[in-house]
Amino acid sequence: MTQPQAHIRVRNLTLQYGEKLIQKNLNFDVNKNDIFIIMGASGCGKSTLLKHMIGLYHPAQGQIFVNDKSLWDVSDVARQRMMKHFGVTYQAGALISSLTLSENVGMPLELYTQLSPKEIEELASLKLSMVGLAGFEDYYPSEISGGMIKRAALARAIALDPEILFFDEPSAGLDPISASLLDDLILELSDSMKSTIVIVTHELASIFSIGTNTVFLDTDTQTMLATGHPNQLLADCDNASVQQFLRRGGVENA
Amino acid sequence: MTEEVVTFHRHKQDTLRVLIKGDWSISFGLQNPEHFLSHLTSSPETQYVVIDASQLGVWDSSLISYLVTLNGLSKAQNIEVDVTGLPEGIVRLIALAEAVPEREGVAKQLVKLNPVDSLGQFVIQTFHQFTAFITFLGEALLALGRLVRAKAVFRRQDLVIFLVDTGPSSLGIVTLISVLIGMILAFVGAVQLEKFGASIYVASLVGLAMAREMAPMMTAIIMAGRTGAAYAAQLGSMQVNEEIDALKTMGISPVDYLVLPRLLALIFMMPLLTIYANMMGVFGGALVSIIMLDVTWSMYLEQMMATVPLTHFFIGLVKSLIFGVLVALSGCYMGMNSGRSASAVGQAATSAVVMGIVLIIVFDSLVTIVTTVFGI
Ligand SMILES: Nc1ncnc2c1ncn2[C@@H]1O[C@H](COP(=O)(O)OP(=O)(O)OP(=O)(O)O)[C@@H](O)[C@H]1O
Ligand SMILES: [Mg+2]
Numbered sequence: 326m327t328q329p330q331a332h333i334r335v336r337n338l339t340l341q342y343g344e345k346l347i348q349k350n351l352n353f354d355v356n357k358n359d360i361f362i363i364m365g366a367s368g369c370g371k372s373t374l375l376k377h378m379i380g381l382y383h384p385a386q387g388q389i390f391v392n393d394k395s396l397w398d399v400s401d402v403a404r405q406r407m408m409k410h411f412g413v414t415y416q417a418g419a420l421i422s423s424l425t426l427s428e429n430v431g432m433p434l435e436l437y438t439q440l441s442p443k444e445i446e447e448l449a450s451l452k453l454s455m456v457g458l459a460g461f462e463d464y465y466p467s468e469i470s471g472g473m474i475k476r477a478a479l480a481r482a483i484a485l486d487p488e489i490l491f492f493d494e495p496s497a498g499l500d501p502i503s504a505s506l507l508d509d510l511i512l513e514l515s516d517s518m519k520s521t522i523v524i525v526t527h528e529l530a531s532i533f534s535i536g537t538n539t540v541f542l543d544t545d546t547q548t549m550l551a552t553g554h555p556n557q558l559l560a561d562c563d564n565a566s567v568q569q570f571l572r573r574g575g576v577e578n579a
Numbered sequence: 580m581t582e583e584v585v586t587f588h589r590h591k592q593d594t595l596r597v598l599i600k601g602d603w604s605i606s607f608g609l610q611n612p613e614h615f616l617s618h619l620t621s622s623p624e625t626q627y628v629v630i631d632a633s634q635l636g637v638w639d640s641s642l643i644s645y646l647v648t649l650n651g652l653s654k655a656q657n658i659e660v661d662v663t664g665l666p667e668g669i670v671r672l673i674a675l676a677e678a679v680p681e682r683e684g685v686a687k688q689l690v691k692l693n694p695v696d697s698l699g700q701f702v703i704q705t706f707h708q709f710t711a712f713i714t715f716l717g718e719a720l721l722a723l724g725r726l727v728r729a730k731a732v733f734r735r736q737d738l739v740i741f742l743v744d745t746g747p748s749s750l751g752i753v754t755l756i757s758v759l760i761g762m763i764l765a766f767v768g769a770v771q772l773e774k775f776g777a778s779i780y781v782a783s784l785v786g787l788a789m790a791r792e793m794a795p796m797m798t799a800i801i802m803a804g805r806t807g808a809a810y811a812a813q814l815g816s817m818q819v820n821e822e823i824d825a826l827k828t829m830g831i832s833p834v835d836y837l838v839l840p841r842l843l844a845l846i847f848m849m850p851l852l853t854i855y856a857n858m859m860g861v862f863g864g865a866l867v868s869i870i871m872l873d874v875t876w877s878m879y880l881e882q883m884m885a886t887v888p889l890t891h892f893f894i895g896l897v898k899s900l901i902f903g904v905l906v907a908l909s910g911c912y913m914g915m916n917s918g919r920s921a922s923a924v925g926q927a928a929t930s931a932v933v934m935g936i937v938l939i940i941v942f943d944s945l946v947t948i949v950t951t952v953f954g955i
Contacts, residue, residue, distance in 0.1 A: 422819065434605070444609040451676055453643045460681035463689070467819075467919035486605070486639040514676055517668035539862030 330357045331390075332489065332521045333378065338387035339510070340373050347373050351387070353540045353552040360515060360522045360535050360557070364570065365542035371525040372416055372493055378523065379491050380408050391489070402477075409437060412482030416493040418474040421465040426453060426477050427462035433484045452480040456510060470501045473485060474528065475507065483514060492524045496531060504528060508535050529531070541567050585610060585645075587618045593626040596620065597649070602636040610645045616652060628653050629661045632669070643672050650677070687909035712774075715912045719842065722834045726843075732834040741844035745806050746851065752801055757856040760793050761785055761863025769871055778872045779882050785864030786883040790892040794856040794945055796893025798849065803935030807910035808926050811931035815924035823915070834916065842907040849903030850896050857892070890955065898946055902939050909934040 331354040349371040353359040363371045376382050380396050391407055399407070411538040420429050420570060434440055440448070450462055456476040467476055467545040477497055482490055495511065496504035506524045512535050515522045526532065532539065534556050540552045543566055551562045560569050582605060588596040619625055630646070646662075650673065651659045662670050668896035692700065725731040767785040814837060817823050825831050829909055861883065868874040910931040 423922035438605050440605060440608060447609060447648075448605065448640055448644055451640065452646060454676045454679070454681075455672070457679035459679060460685040463687040465920065465934075510675075513671060517671040519668065565642070 329409055330404065331355070332357045332392065333392075333523070334388075335378070335392040336388045336390070338374075338389065339385045339552065340377055340382075341385035342373075347386070348542055348547055348549070349386075350548045351542075353549065355521060355523060356538065357450070357521055358515070358519060359538045360512070360514060360524065361533050362539040363523065364527055364535040364539055364544065366533060366544050366570070367527070369542045369544040370477060370547075371542060375491055375493055375523065375525050379411050380404055384520070402574055404563065409485065409489060410488040412485065412487035412489070412520075413491045414475070414478040414482045414495060416497070418471075418478050419478055420474060420481070422466050425463050425465055426458065426469070426480075428453065429466070430481045433481065449480075450483070451479070452484055455483070455492045455514070456480045472503050472507075476510075479507075479510070479514075483518070487520060488517060489521045489523065492522070492526075494525055494527075496528055501530070503573050505530065505534070511535065527570075529573070532571075541570065585614070588612065589622075592622075593624050593706070595622075595625050595628050597630045598630045598634065599630065599642070600634040600636075603638040603645075604641040605639055605641045607641065609641050612648045612652060613650055619656060619658070620650070622841050622912055623660060627659050627661060632665045633936070635666070638669070641645045643669065643676065645715035647676050663839055676944055682771030704772065711916065712912055715915070716908065718834045719838055719908060719911075722832065722839050723842075725835060726839060726924075731839055732831055733836045733840050734819070738840040738843060739755065741840050742848060744809075745802065745844045746848040749852065750855070751816030751854055752805065753798055753856050754834075754859050756801060757789075757859035758796065758798055758863035758866075760797055761789060761860035761865075762867045764788050764793070764860070765864040765867035766871075769867065773872065778868070779871065779874060779878065780865065780886075781868050782874070782879045782882040783886040786861060786887040787858050787891055789860035789864075790887060792895070792943070794860055795849075795853045795895045795902060796939065798852045798856045798899060799906060799939045800936055802849065802852070802903070803843065803906045803909075803932050803939065806845065807906045807931045807935040808928040810907065811819060811914040811927040812924055814911060815927040818915065818917050819924060838911040838915070841911055842904065845903035845907040846900060849899045849906075853896060853899035894950065894955070898943065899941060904944060905938040906935045909938060 333355040334352050335353050335355075339349045340347040340351075351374070363374055365371055373382070375385050380389075383397060388398075394407065396404060396407065420426070421432070424432065427446060427449045430452050431445040434445045434448055435442075438445075446462075450459070453459060453462060456479050458476055458480065459472060461469060461473070461477075466477070469477065474496075479492075479495065482492070490511075492511065496507045499507060508531050511522065511524070514520070524531070524536075536555045538553065539555050539558065541550045541558070542548075543550045545566075550564050551558050551567050553562075555571070558567060562568065584599065584601045586598045586600070588598060590596060597615065619628075628649070630649075635642075646665075646669065650660050650662075662673065670727045722731055764785045765781050769778060772780050772784070773779050814823070817837070823833050823837070826836055865874075865876060865879045868879055869876065913927040913931035913934065917923050
């Protein structure tokens, strides 16, 4: 097997809100074309870690390297350029409420490319049809369902064909069938667009069906307990919290 | 673009070969499908389209977009498209884009209105707005009724917060504006009255104007800008987050829970603020008189007490109370009826201020006309 290439490397990362410590000593690699899952109990700092990885918050300590370039040792302009290659969906959707879906998806294109309004509209329609929202171009976020918002957010995230996609709980709040359809969609997109994907989730089904690599964050010790392929963790990891998390509900994967 | 990235070839009569070459990126813009269409229409015997990507470089959505369009155009003419020559990723993305076709009737139809229609719509909308506001007024009244019967549900802490926010927290701006208004009145009056040697009447002028008009009106306008807008923004963003729906499902009347404490806070605080504004205005007027006109404090106050009957002051107080109701209602009404987007909340805040000020001035004119007719 060839040595996988690290796309994102996290080294000695400490996450804090002001004085409040959330997580410390985080060390892990996200390889190229990984579907990397950040898991852990509610409130352990998964969203916080994600927001640090996309360069939204400055880490209290430690480094994040994307393509071997440190996210925080470069100028603001250079970081902005790096962030352009990220596509992100947030836990609550975060679509701009005063813009239609088509405008929401077209916004990054408008900002970062020289395309004409008509071309932008065309691409936005394409992205919306990829997530199954053909025909909903002129709807406002308040006029569509929660699951549709999640998918529209996905369409916005892939607008610029990003190298790395970050999803914060993409399938939370969806029924199991829609959730697994969304998982399939993510899998399909990552495979065909050859992008690396980082997902925050605690859906066991997603973790085992699409995850190729994971990190497990713990609330009590405020650090990571394990990293690796989910099946491998299930088989080899002897940490009780990790086992409990992965086996809850009597899942028979082992 | 330096060279053609798409070329068309025909080896067999019924087969159009689309050769895709080089690098495709959205930074180069999208390809126009017109050439393809003209190749199709120029030879109607075409039955197959074969896409050849053997010379394709790097690609992104611009290629997918182009291919999906080609596919659609060909399908419309019952022509088969062979995509087997394409890299697997592209085939799957195209399949993904076509997997869920547009459902009939979901797309929004944009209707163009002629001027008569849009005028009609405007009238209908205005009428709806009007009836909605009257309904809201009625609901607020009912809520007040429930309050009297001690059946209204709202948190007393909320009321305290709103009282603090409308009262003590707005003292600064009320002080500033009232003192300045008092000074302006005194200045303007002094210039005229001094010519007649009647400069002591500045005290009467400032006292009367403040008590009857300026103190209640200026305070109300300040509150419309400060508190009315805040109310609209608070309720509007609750509307956006479905918090108002949540209250309804918990069996709590949003009017009781949200509007009542805000309304009470303004009803209670407006008269107090107006009394305070009166004092500050008189103080401002006195300052100018003492500095400009050789009047002493006691002369000024005595003159004012002697010439300005207390009726004016009470009329001002009653007006301020009504102003408070108007400001609270327009703020809450706009907030409760806000649209569900960030910009709609902004609009609600703006409309609340505009509506508040318009109502204040209109009501004030009415009162002035009525009291003049009755000679009060
Ligand atoms: N802006 C903030 N300021 C201060 N503390 C915060 C902030 N955002 C989150 N926290 C705290 O950080 C901790 C981690 O929050 P985070 O949102 O990362 O959790 P999470 O793992 O994503 O949880 P969930 O699975 O419920 O989404 C929580 O204890 C939360 O209270
Ligand atoms: Mg979270």
